[in-house]
Amino acid sequence: MSIEKSPVSVGKTDTANTTGKAHAPVDAPAAAGDATVAIDPRLLVREQGFAGYIGEFKRKMRAGDLGATPVVIGLIVICAIFQSLNSAFLGAENLNNIFVAMVATGMMSVGIIFVLLLGEIDLSVGSVSGVSAAITAVLSVTHGVNEWLAVLAALAAGAVIGALHGFFFARIGAPAFAVTLAGLLFWNGFMLQVLGSNGTINIDGEGVVGKLTTYYFSDIAAAYGLAVVAVAGYFLSAFLGNRRREAAGIPSRPLSEIVLRTALLAIAAFAVAIMFNQYKGLPLAVLLFAIVLVATDFLLRRTSYGRKILALGGSVEASRRAGINVTAVRISVFAIAGLFASVGGLFWASKIAAANQSAGAGDLLMNVIAAAVIGGTSLFGGRGRTWNALLGVLVITSIQYGLALQGIATPIQYMITGGVLLATVVIDSVTRKTQKSAGRA
């Protein structure tokens, strides 16, 4: 049965198709025990093998299920433009700087994606990141506390602050927008108070926080090893998962599809590894960001806690009836956002080697939210993955660095970033309409 000829397009796959949940070669439920019951002709039946995979991809594109495709194309376009303007853009040093600089915003973006998945917003992450930097600096530099302890205190403070916002939202019932707007002001003031009249505290460049963005694994084996681990890990988990599916007698993916996906991942991973090794080696910041992305993606998609977050983004009432403790999940999600805000604050402090009064101000909050949305996280909840943070923050940081290379001033940067964000939400809205008409949203 050809997909193209189906009179009615009943959507068959979801974004999970790109996420490792396998899809059916033939996915019409068996007509239970009754051979005369014909398979509903409207049901999409995917062809076996690789041809089926291509057909599936084409159908999804037409149905408006674009996934990460627009961002990836956008990223390629951005790179092409800046490279044509200045050949240093795709040079190892500039790319390396982009990757290291994006981690601070990216970490905070991971946190905000958790909140966006609930269909809520956290406007306080910028200020909370500033509080985190200030706490670390004051404890370790001014009071001489062990720097590890200072970092732990800052992280704990971030989580507690987030949980506090979550409490007012989930328990008291105040709108998250208003609560975190109040938080934005309050914690910014708190940070200024903590920093004191001095205003700026310089951080030891060789300390824990200092090394976050300055340490490189100079051995070339590190970057290549990470690439090998990532590729092998992906292939093994996909392959073994598929074997289990086959053994259980449920539809599985063709091996050719797994090989193709692994090959694409391998090309990307080794290209980045080669790039790092041409400069100073694998940056610690990038390794930590990669670990966070893998861990949070696992948390969201493979644990029942993550399933609860997605369920709350889909329907609060359904979640409540399913016995999910809505209040607890909401508070914990805001705590996660606070935690990652303070992680981002530490990376930010590391980058400028100081905790200062402008930490967490300016366009940081907007960039964090924009990164999540540009990467493909829905503002309406329930749709998104933490990998979106990587793609979105790559776009934003690439634009910043590309424009900086051209010596274009900040006002223009803001305007261009704003334009990209608008383009993203426009694409998102248009594709959502297409998805609706294709019965998919």
Add this chain to the structure above:
Amino acid sequence: MSATPVLALRGVSKRFGAVQALTDVELEVHAGEVVALVGDNGAGKSTLVKTIAGVHPIDEGVIEWNGSAVAVNKPHDAQNLGIATVYQDLALCDNIDVVGNLFLGREIKRRGVLDEVEMERRARELLDTLSIRIPSVRIPIASLSGGQRQVVAIARSMLGEPRLVILDEPTAALGVEQTAQVLDLVERLRERGHAVILISHNMADVKAVADKVAVLRLGRNNGVFDVRTTSQEEIISAITGATENAVTRRAARTNAEAQK
């Protein structure tokens, strides 16, 4: 049929402010029995179901489960007893696929991680035994039709092997064939020994699958009838509260015209 009812309500009353929603309601449901709960709009059917499901705790009276009094103060209490409720608004998550919705809140885990393979296998098994046909178990609920959502919601209630299943107007929004499928499903629940409470406005559905009909009128019991020995007219007169009403008048008129 067992002598002790799975669920028995004794003199249950419920007030919302100035409104007395339920007054001294009695209801018994046995295992392997389908009890249809009928009544006009506002008769208290939904309120009664919500008291059983733990959404609204009762003010007076006793809820007995297998013969002993129990407290049902929150939905969790009802679930723990083995009461599954399928509400009219189906309460499914649009963004999560069929398997995820079926197992929402009771995911199968392997070494602490969601076992998608086992959940998908069981989901297919369950949907097959209930002869439910949907395009794929891996599409988001958003892409399913209303009838498909209804059967997914009912299938979902079956996963916990409940003793009592409450269906709130399961056929209200369905087409002819899907209504038949849902009624088949109700009969299969009875064959498996579940107790079923079926809320319906549709007398044809009630006559087709129910064993007993409990009528509510203005928040009070207005008779419990055996479906096999009771005519549709008797049930309707109990619902409307009189033998003389719009429905009987119309029936009499049609009869009179037919006899001319």
